[in-house]
Amino acid sequence: MDVILQQTINAISLGGVYAMLALGLAIVFSIVGLINFAHGDIMTFGGYGIFLSLAFGMAPVPALVVGIAAAVVMALTLERTAFRAMRGADVVTLLITSFAVSEILKVVFQNAISARPVPISLPAGWSGTYQVAGTTIGVVPTVSLVVAFTSLLGLSLVLRRTAIGMAMRAAAEDLEMLKLLGVRANRVVAIAFALSGLLAGIAAVIWTAQRGSVDPMMGFFPVLKAFIATVLGGLGSLGGAVLGGFVIGALEVLTQAFLPDSLSPYRDAIVLALVIAALLWRPDGLLPARSATRS
Amino acid sequence: MSDAALLAHPARLRAANLARTLVCLGLLGVVVALLTLVFGRAGERIAVQMCVNVAAVVALGVFCGNTGTVSFGHGAFMAIGAYLSGILTMPASVQRSALPALPGFLAGHELSLWMALPVVALAGLVFAALSGAAIARLVGASAAIASLGLLIITHGVAVGAREITRGSQTFFGVPRVVDLPLAFGAAVAFIIVARAYRESAMGLFSRAARDDADAAAALGINPRRTRFVGWCLSGALCAVAGALYGHMLGAFSPASFYLSLVFAHIAMMIVGGMASVGGAVAGVIGVTLLQDGVRQFEGGGDLLGFALPAVFGLTTVALGLAILLVIWLRPMGLVGSFELGPGAGARIFDRITARTVPAASPPPVPDAILVAEGLSKSFAGVKAVVDMSFEAPTGRVTGLIGPNGAGKSTLVNLITRQYAADAGRTLLSGRDLGKISREAVARAGISRSFQNLRLFRGLTVYENVLVAALAAGHRGRDAAAVTLRELDAFDLGALAATRAEALPYGARKRLEVARSLVQDPAILLLDEPAAGMNPAETDDLADRLIRIRDTRGIGILLIDHDLRFVNRLSNWTVVMNRGTLIAQGRPEDVRADPAVIEAYIGRGRTAAAVAATEEETTPRQGVRQ
Numbered sequence: 001m002d003v004i005l006q007q008t009i010n011a012i013s014l015g016g017v018y019a020m021l022a023l024g025l026a027i028v029f030s031i032v033g034l035i036n037f038a039h040g041d042i043m044t045f046g047g048y049g050i051f052l053s054l055a056f057g058m059a060p061v062p063a064l065v066v067g068i069a070a071a072v073v074m075a076l077t078l079e080r081t082a083f084r085a086m087r088g089a090d091v092v093t094l095l096i097t098s099f100a101v102s103e104i105l106k107v108v109f110q111n112a113i114s115a116r117p118v119p120i121s122l123p124a125g126w127s128g129t130y131q132v133a134g135t136t137i138g139v140v141p142t143v144s145l146v147v148a149f150t151s152l153l154g155l156s157l158v159l160r161r162t163a164i165g166m167a168m169r170a171a172a173e174d175l176e177m178l179k180l181l182g183v184r185a186n187r188v189v190a191i192a193f194a195l196s197g198l199l200a201g202i203a204a205v206i207w208t209a210q211r212g213s214v215d216p217m218m219g220f221f222p223v224l225k226a227f228i229a230t231v232l233g234g235l236g237s238l239g240g241a242v243l244g245g246f247v248i249g250a251l252e253v254l255t256q257a258f259l260p261d262s263l264s265p266y267r268d269a270i271v272l273a274l275v276i277a278a279l280l281w282r283p284d285g286l287l288p289a290r291s292a293t294r295s
Numbered sequence: 296m297s298d299a300a301l302l303a304h305p306a307r308l309r310a311a312n313l314a315r316t317l318v319c320l321g322l323l324g325v326v327v328a329l330l331t332l333v334f335g336r337a338g339e340r341i342a343v344q345m346c347v348n349v350a351a352v353v354a355l356g357v358f359c360g361n362t363g364t365v366s367f368g369h370g371a372f373m374a375i376g377a378y379l380s381g382i383l384t385m386p387a388s389v390q391r392s393a394l395p396a397l398p399g400f401l402a403g404h405e406l407s408l409w410m411a412l413p414v415v416a417l418a419g420l421v422f423a424a425l426s427g428a429a430i431a432r433l434v435g436a437s438a439a440i441a442s443l444g445l446l447i448i449t450h451g452v453a454v455g456a457r458e459i460t461r462g463s464q465t466f467f468g469v470p471r472v473v474d475l476p477l478a479f480g481a482a483v484a485f486i487i488v489a490r491a492y493r494e495s496a497m498g499l500f501s502r503a504a505r506d507d508a509d510a511a512a513a514l515g516i517n518p519r520r521t522r523f524v525g526w527c528l529s530g531a532l533c534a535v536a537g538a539l540y541g542h543m544l545g546a547f548s549p550a551s552f553y554l555s556l557v558f559a560h561i562a563m564m565i566v567g568g569m570a571s572v573g574g575a576v577a578g579v580i581g582v583t584l585l586q587d588g589v590r591q592f593e594g595g596g597d598l599l600g601f602a603l604p605a606v607f608g609l610t611t612v613a614l615g616l617a618i619l620l621v622i623w624l625r626p627m628g629l630v631g632s633f634e635l636g637p638g639a640g641a642r643i644f645d646r647i648t649a650r651t652v653p654a655a656s657p658p659p660v661p662d663a664i665l666v667a668e669g670l671s672k673s674f675a676g677v678k679a680v681v682d683m684s685f686e687a688p689t690g691r692v693t694g695l696i697g698p699n700g701a702g703k704s705t706l707v708n709l710i711t712r713q714y715a716a717d718a719g720r721t722l723l724s725g726r727d728l729g730k731i732s733r734e735a736v737a738r739a740g741i742s743r744s745f746q747n748l749r750l751f752r753g754l755t756v757y758e759n760v761l762v763a764a765l766a767a768g769h770r771g772r773d774a775a776a777v778t779l780r781e782l783d784a785f786d787l788g789a790l791a792a793t794r795a796e797a798l799p800y801g802a803r804k805r806l807e808v809a810r811s812l813v814q815d816p817a818i819l820l821l822d823e824p825a826a827g828m829n830p831a832e833t834d835d836l837a838d839r840l841i842r843i844r845d846t847r848g849i850g851i852l853l854i855d856h857d858l859r860f861v862n863r864l865s866n867w868t869v870v871m872n873r874g875t876l877i878a879q880g881r882p883e884d885v886r887a888d889p890a891v892i893e894a895y896i897g898r899g900r901t902a903a904a905v906a907a908t909e910e911e912t913t914p915r916q917g918v919r920q
Contacts, residue, residue, distance in 0.1 A: 092439070101615070104615040
């Protein structure tokens with residue numbers, strides 16, 4: 001019983017991180033058709049924001065806020081410098097652009113800060129545990145679970161209830177049409193990037209709180225999982241991205257908990273192989289994005 | 296190019312294909328010779344590396360270039376090739392100390408490289424067939440990410456399988472047998488294979504499906520199969536290239552085949568131009584020279600009197616910037632979207648006059664009849680087509696008219712299985728088209744044109760028609776002959792070597808009809824073939840269609856809302872409005888039908904219009920059903 005509850009919380013909190021990253025990718029993809037390889041570097045930059053604020057003597061909570069803000073600024077900067085010039089290019093061109101940007105950013109991080117992990121020391125109490133009905137539960141997984149759900153709920157409210165949210169959903173369907181209606185496309189795209197940066201920043205906070213360090217590849221691996229999550233959920237579908245993120249988180253925790261030790265090195269391989277097998281069954285993903293093409 | 300040159304075009308195209316292969320080989324040969332002659336031993340080392348990279352990138356391009364999908368997964372095939380070949384060729388004594396726990400069936404083979412390579416290629420093929428079953432189902436970005444997943448899986452397995460790979464430790468003892476002649480020979484062989492595949496029937500199908508999957512499927516090409524075949528060939532080649540890479544390095548680890556290698560190879564492919572073999576070769580040469588130039592400064596140095604600090608990863612930055620610059624300035628890469636070298640229309644081929652005689656007009660098609668029975672389709676509650684039944688026999692032009700939004704194009708898409716019907720069925724001479732695959736509809740005898748032009752942009756006019764002829768089962772000279780026949784019938788001879796995207800509008804429209812006709816269909820579906828044409832062009836098209844109906848006996852289902860055009864051609868007119876059949880009959884009868892007039896003109900004026908037509912054509916014969 002203990003184990004099940006603990007693992008469920010772990011699965012949901014890990015899945016929450018993947019879901020936030022995948023949703024950030026999906027928002028940008030659905031509007032400008034960009035699969036942002038540099039999304040991981042946005043998250044890493046958020047992590048370095050936390051590291052630097054703490055290094056300059058900031059209190060932990062403001063430091064986390066700075067980290068999130070850093071990710072947002074990074075997302076907006078990339079949009080303005082690298083991706084705006086490429087708007088309207090085909091998916092492959094955009095993918096390669098972001099791939100190149102991502103490689104360059106990693107080298108910049110290595111040279112400007114360090115190629116090795118730098119420590120982030122948050123108050124000891126944050127990484128403690130508490131007891132519920134005789135079960136020991138970690139504080140960080142619980143907080144990250146709450147944060148992830150709050151962020152996802154908040155974002156879905158923004159997308160559904162506010163004017164800019166509706167403009168973004170409309171942009172996902174047809175950006176050109178939105179321009180003709182007099183909506184400022186650049187603003188909508190910038191806000192989409194800002195939201196994806198915000199989600200990456202929150203993910204960076206949760207990730208660094210769990211790992212206690214930042215390195216140039218920090219964001220890369222979770223974002224790889226998030227990529228797979230977006231494809232599993234259905235590329236371009238926001239709900240699918242969130243669902244895909246939770247499915248991958250759950251699969252990962254399940255394999256970690258129940259796989260025999262001899263197979264544990266193959267954990268990632270098994271999870272990904274399961275996902276690719278799922279694509280055989282549903283090539284358009286679990287919740288396919290609607291698309292209408294006329295002949 | 297004059298029309299007389301059209302008859303020499305197939306021979307000139309073959310010559311141009313050969314010339315383009317030679318240009319690739321010559322380019323590589325010249326650079327390799329310069330490197331070894333000017334820089335001696337150091338240059339030779341770079342040349343070997345360059346040749347192995349050419350092999351790898353050309354192999355990658357076999358999939359990416361022909362399908363338009365970037366793959367991150369070829370690093371997986373290279374790793375498989377390198378480790379397998381390393382194990383098979385390793386001296387037994389080294390193997391016992393390096394890999395004590397190696398499974399028995401892999402141990403102690405001590406093969407020569409030439410014995411190992413076929414095994415490696417086969418292993419690559421098998422792995423490609425397994426992974427391709429999933430990846431070939433995906434397109435575009437989804438496929439790219441899934442291939443990235445494959446890379447991560449393979450990397451994870453290579454790190455985990457310590458008994459076979461020594462885990463993340465260095466795998467050593469691989470014979471370093473790759474010298475310049477071997478590397479150059481391999482690059483030459485890979486270029487020839489890739490060029491041959493690109494120009495083969497399967498390569499043409501693949502590029503057609505890359506440019507427009509729906510149009511390719513309507514010609515009977517299975518886009519998924521073209522991706523699968525490209526993936527398998529590319530995988531087998533990549534495994535061999537990986538083996539060569541391993542035998543060049545002598546010692547490597549799983550990280551050698553991970554993201555940095557994949558990034559470098561993709562950069563080479565994109566910088567040169569993904570769509571062509573020449574692009575892959577040019578990209579490897581350019582990027583290798585750039586990398587080796589920049590590497591001089593990675594450890595710091597002195598440039599024009601300025602002291603440079605040591606920058607770790609400078610080559611990566613240079614690669615990234617090279618990609619960004621190329622994408623900004625030349626989105627299709629240095630070489631562009633076409634092969635390096637002269638096209639079939641180039642002047643140097645003027646002296647080739649070996650003529651291909653256009654095929655004679657085919658015998659009239661045997662009698663057949665297309666029958667739609669109760670076809671229905673709704674989109675999210677909107678009823679686009681409701682219970683449509685009609686017939687279109689051979690030898691007759693059946694007009695299908697109706698106001699905008701009547702459901703005409705949807706009906707065509709139901710017949711050709713682009714959409715699945717909610718209810719009803721389509722029969723061609725009694726054969727249910729719902730029970731065969733979508734691609735088999737074309738082979739069953741139904742070709743179509745599209746309302747919005749759907750040409751294969753990256754192919755020439757000649758290739759656009761040729762690919763349809765090949766898809767219909769024509770081969771070799773026969774395919775060339777029938778292609779020439781249709782190009783001639785539609786006055787496209789002078790444009791044979793032009794790429795489709797550069798054609799004027801009227802010619803594009805004619806090309807689409809020619810492309811459908813070369814398949815020798817029993818029934819030809821033309822979806823607004825005259826849309827956007829001026830009256831002279833429309834009349835010209837009508838003349839050509841009448842000729843085809845009379846000489847070849849093809850049944851034409853002509854969809855248009857230009858009543859004058861439809862009435863001139865059709866012997867039977869079917870009228871749709873709001874998804875349902877409102878009238879059918881001989882054109883003059885249908886024209887007088889009040890329901891038709893109402894649909895076209897509106898309710899208020901119906902009475903007046905009916906009165907007017909009744910004066911013209913009394914007694915009126917009602918044909919409304």
